[in-house]
Amino acid sequence: MCGIVGYIGNNDSKEILLKGLEKLEYRGYDSAGIAVANGEGVHVFKEKGRIAELRKAVDADVFAATGIGHTRWATHGVPSRENSHPHQSQSGRLTLVHNGVIENYDILKREYLQNVPFKSETDTEVIVQLVELFVNEGNTVEEAFRRTLSLLHGSYALALIDDKDPDTIYVAKNKSPLLVGLGKEFNVVASDAMAMLQVTNEYVELMDKEMVIVTKEKVTIKNLDGEIVDRGSYIAELDASDIEKGTYPHYMLKEIDEQPLVMRKIIQNYQGGEGALEIDSDIVAAMKQADRIYIIAAGTSYHAGLVGKQFIERMAKLPVEVHISSEFGYNMPLLSEKPLFIFISQSGETADSRQVLVQVKEMGHPALTITNVPGSTLSREADFTLLLHAGPEIAVASTKAYTAQLAVLAILAEVTAKSRGFDVEFDLVKELGIVASAMESLTDSKEAFEDIAREYLTVTRNCFFIGRGIDFYVGLEGALKLKEISYIQAEGFAGGELKHGTIALIEEGTPVIALATQDYVNLSIRGNVKEVAARGAYPCIISMKGLETDGDRFVLPEVHHLLTPLISVIPLQLISYYAALHRDCDVDKPRNLAKSVTVE
Ligand code: M6R
Numbered sequence: 001m002c003g004i005v006g007y008i009g010n011n012d013s014k015e016i017l018l019k020g021l022e023k024l025e026y027r028g029y030d031s032a033g034i035a036v037a038n039g040e041g042v043h044v045f046k047e048k049g050r051i052a053e054l055r056k057a058v059d060a061d062v063f064a065a066t067g068i069g070h071t072r073w074a075t076h077g078v079p080s081r082e083n084s085h086p087h088q089s090q091s092g093r094l095t096l097v098h099n100g101v102i103e104n105y106d107i108l109k110r111e112y113l114q115n116v117p118f119k120s121e122t123d124t125e126v127i128v129q130l131v132e133l134f135v136n137e138g139n140t141v142e143e144a145f146r147r148t149l150s151l152l153h154g155s156y157a158l159a160l161i162d163d164k165d166p167d168t169i170y171v172a173k174n175k176s177p178l179l180v181g182l183g184k185e186f187n188v189v190a191s192d193a194m195a196m197l198q199v200t201n202e203y204v205e206l207m208d209k210e211m212v213i214v215t216k217e218k219v220t221i222k223n224l225d226g227e228i229v230d231r232g233s234y235i236a237e238l239d240a241s242d243i244e245k246g247t248y249p250h251y252m253l254k255e256i257d258e259q260p261l262v263m264r265k266i267i268q269n270y271q272g273g274e275g276a277l278e279i280d281s282d283i284v285a286a287m288k289q290a291d292r293i294y295i296i297a298a299g300t301s302y303h304a305g306l307v308g309k310q311f312i313e314r315m316a317k318l319p320v321e322v323h324i325s326s327e328f329g330y331n332m333p334l335l336s337e338k339p340l341f342i343f344i345s346q347s348g349e350t351a352d353s354r355q356v357l358v359q360v361k362e363m364g365h366p367a368l369t370i371t372n373v374p375g376s377t378l379s380r381e382a383d384f385t386l387l388l389h390a391g392p393e394i395a396v397a398s399t400k401a402y403t404a405q406l407a408v409l410a411i412l413a414e415v416t417a418k419s420r421g422f423d424v425e426f427d428l429v430k431e432l433g434i435v436a437s438a439m440e441s442l443t444d445s446k447e448a449f450e451d452i453a454r455e456y457l458t459v460t461r462n463c464f465f466i467g468r469g470i471d472f473y474v475g476l477e478g479a480l481k482l483k484e485i486s487y488i489q490a491e492g493f494a495g496g497e498l499k500h501g502t503i504a505l506i507e508e509g510t511p512v513i514a515l516a517t518q519d520y521v522n523l524s525i526r527g528n529v530k531e532v533a534a535r536g537a538y539p540c541i542i543s544m545k546g547l548e549t550d551g552d553r554f555v556l557p558e559v560h561h562l563l564t565p566l567i568s569v570i571p572l573q574l575i576s577y578y579a580a581l582h583r584d585c586d587v588d589k590p591r592n593l594a595k596s597v598t599v600e
Contacts, residue, residue: 002085002099002598003027003071004178005195006159006169009186009216013067014058016188020195021051021069023243026251026394027191028594029071031084035095036064037166042095046084065216066166068159068189070097073594076105077121087125089132090116093163094141096131098124099191100155100176101599108151127152131160145170146211150224155351155599159189172211176598177349177377179203180212180219182233187214192596193236194243194392201236205375234375242391250587252395252485256573257443259400263436263566265389266407267429277411277428283384286366287416290340293320296328296356297344298597300398301405303477305344307565308409310470314562315424316416326352326600329359341367344409346393346401347596348376355600357381370408372401386412395588396595397485399573402477403439403566407432410563431560435567438557442570446578448554449571453578456511456540457482462489463511465572466532468496468525471515474565478513478572485580485590495521495528508536513572517544517556517564542571 003024007013017034032054033046043062047053051071070085077083085097102108105123108130116129127148134144141162155175162168171178171189181188181200190196193203204219206212210229213220221229248254272278287293293312295305302324309320321333325343341360343353348371357378360367369382372390379385388404414428457463463482465475476492483490493502495514506512512532516525526549529539541551545558559567580587 002029002073003191003195004068004097004099004157004159004189005191006068006171006189006214007186008066008167008169008214009183010065011186012063013065014062016199017067017069018051018055018058019198020190021054021071023195023197024071024191025051025589026396026595027071027073028396028589029073030079031072031081032070033084033086034058034067034069035086035161036062036067037161037163038062038064038066039166042088042092042161042163044086044088044095046081046086048079048081048084064166066161066169068095068097068161068169075101075599076123083120083122085124087120087122087128089128091132094128094132094135094160095163096124096128096158096160098127099157099178099598100174102126102152102156103154104152127156127158128160141165141170142213145172146224146226149209149211157191167215169214170211171206171214173206174208175351175354178206180206180214182219186216187219189214193238197236197238197240197243201238202233203236204231204233205380237374238392243394250395250577252397252399252577252587255393255395255400256570256577258391259403259570260436260439260443262390262400262404263407263432263439266404266411267432269387269389270408270411271429275429277415279386279412279415280384283368283386283412284415284419286340286368286384287316287318287412288419289338290318291338292336293318293340293342294335295320295322295342295344296325296353297322298325298350298352300402300477300480301344301346303473303480304402304405304409306473306476307406307470308344308413311410311413311562312416315413315422316420317422318416318420325350325356328356335365339365341365343367343369343378343382344405345369345376345378346372346388346398348373348378349596349598350378351598351600354378354381370405372404394595396590396593397481397576402569406566426560431563435559435563438559438567439570441557442567446574449574450578452540452553453575454582456513456538457486457488457575457579458582460488460509460511462505463513464502464505465490465492465513465515466495466498466525466528467492467515468494468521469518470565471517471521471525471568474515474568474572475513477569478576481573481576482579484593485576485587486583486585487591488579495525498528498531503532503535506532506535506537510537511540512537513540513542513575515542515568516547516552517568518561519547522547542568
């Protein structure tokens with residue numbers, strides 16, 4: 001979702017900004033723009049569509065050592081050149097980029113800016129017009145910016161430049177992510193470290209309701225009262241090659257292939273000296289103290305939570321509820337006496353989940369975040385963090401983060417079980433090793449999944465995924481994967497629920513992908529397949545070795561029955577990938593979607 005970059009130094013900023021924006025493309029966007037200042041004016045270049053379009057619009061002859069850039073994911077106003085950022089104040093003196101949503105922009109507009117002609121439909125333009133209004137009242141830009149910030153309700157990451165002072169970028173944040181990167185005789189601003197890894201790996205975190213004055217020599221953080229805040233920097237442990245596609249045509253395919261490696265990394269990272277799985281003793285204590293776990297997450301992470309509930313309940317015998325984060329806030333269940341909240345989020349920035357975390361912390365409950373991004377908002381604000389160690393996930397469709405989430409949840413369940421005095425009847429380290437090898441054999445079988453995609457999904461307008469027990473949860477994830485990147489309407493259903501309504505949707509040739517990895521429901525799910533086939537469906541059964549029957553389309557290598565979701569999802573990821581590819585869809589950047597959903 002919207003991304004911000006900024007550069008101030010001695011070099012021409014245009015290429016640095018454009019390269020930075022390209023690194024933020026994965027977040028999802030529909031227009032992009034940059035504004036550069038050089039003392040002779042501010043030059044704004046913006047275009048609807050991809051950064052490639054913006055590149056064409058940028059005047060190569062302008063040299064400017066200060067600049068800000070933005071990728072926009074439309075919220076207020078359609079994707080268009082007019083609504084894309086940067087936005088300028090009425091006189092053109094101030095130029096601003098914004099990530100987030102200003103909830104009271106209409107009130108502010110009516111209260112302060114009745115006489116100002118607006119050029120866009122965005123909430124953002126209100127901010128830059130307000131700053132100019134306060135400057136015109138005699139304030140410095142810093143004072144005017146601070147006064148404006150104190151009026152804003154909602155989420156924002158902002159970068160502002162002043163035509164009259166090209167040696168400063170004003171930055172602020174609330175709820176939306178933003179970092180300042182440090183260099184020698186230059187400094188940068190970025191929504192995430194990946195964007196500016198090209199010039200620095202040293203960053204300073206910003207907290208909500210802080211503003212920063214960035215010059216090429218200095219970074220000064222202040223709170224909204226104008227008091228200076230001291231904060232050290234950190235080195236972003238990212239390798240530039242982690243965020244390159246290499247020889248892969250798409251990040252999604254690369255990330256699917258990385259899953260066996262991620263499994264091994266997770267085992268390494270969570271294995272103690274004696275070889276047993278270990279997690280931070282404070283987390284173990286919190287799990288031990290809890291009488292009920294509440295898992296909060298969105299999208300794929302929510303689907304991981306559904307499987308995680310099975311792990312924790314079956315291994316550690318601790319009751320778990322799983323909630324969609326956007327629903328939880330106003331639909332809160334009656335909480336137990338000693339709840340522990342677990343937030344699952346690849347990005348650690350999902351605004352819906354963050355809003356629940358804020359609520360939960362206000363209520364005084366402990367919270368653990370399971371995330372792929374150290375230092376992310378959900379990680380910083382929770383009491384505890386467990387990392388996924390999956391490496392940057394760039395494709396909008398989450399793949400390796402899902403299986404990493406499952407592995408970390410399994411480890412959490414196992415360690416908790418032992419701490420609660422329950423025996424776990426299998427060796428999880430060994431079983432995760434078997435999972436890693438099984439994953440490898442699946443990623444080596446791409447042709448089989450490409451064939452399934454071609455045969456079942458080339459012309460269809462819909463597709464159903466069915467399963468029972470944990471296979472149902474994996475089916476939900478398979479359906480999400482397929483719909484988000486191929487735009488085929490795909491839904492996951494519990495096998496037994498079909499006859500209660502969904503079966504009415506089955507027509508001649510409707511593809512139904514059925515998972516059969518669990519012995520105790522193998523016959524029942526096959527019965528459901530027969531029901532849909534009798535009504536014209538075109539079934540594709542993916543079964544587990546040992547449970548297969550004639551006619552199954554693919555047989556998965558055997559893994560422990562509780563861990564099957566870690567491997568049964570891989571065919572579904574690959575089938576979705578090839579379906580999207582065959583339909584000429586933009587696999588890594590599907591329409592309307594953002595990687596990191598930073599608005600509620
Ligand atoms: O970063 P998060 O895990 O919190 O993101 C949650 C969802 O937005 C995310 O899983 C989304 O559903 C993916 N596009 C699914 O592939």
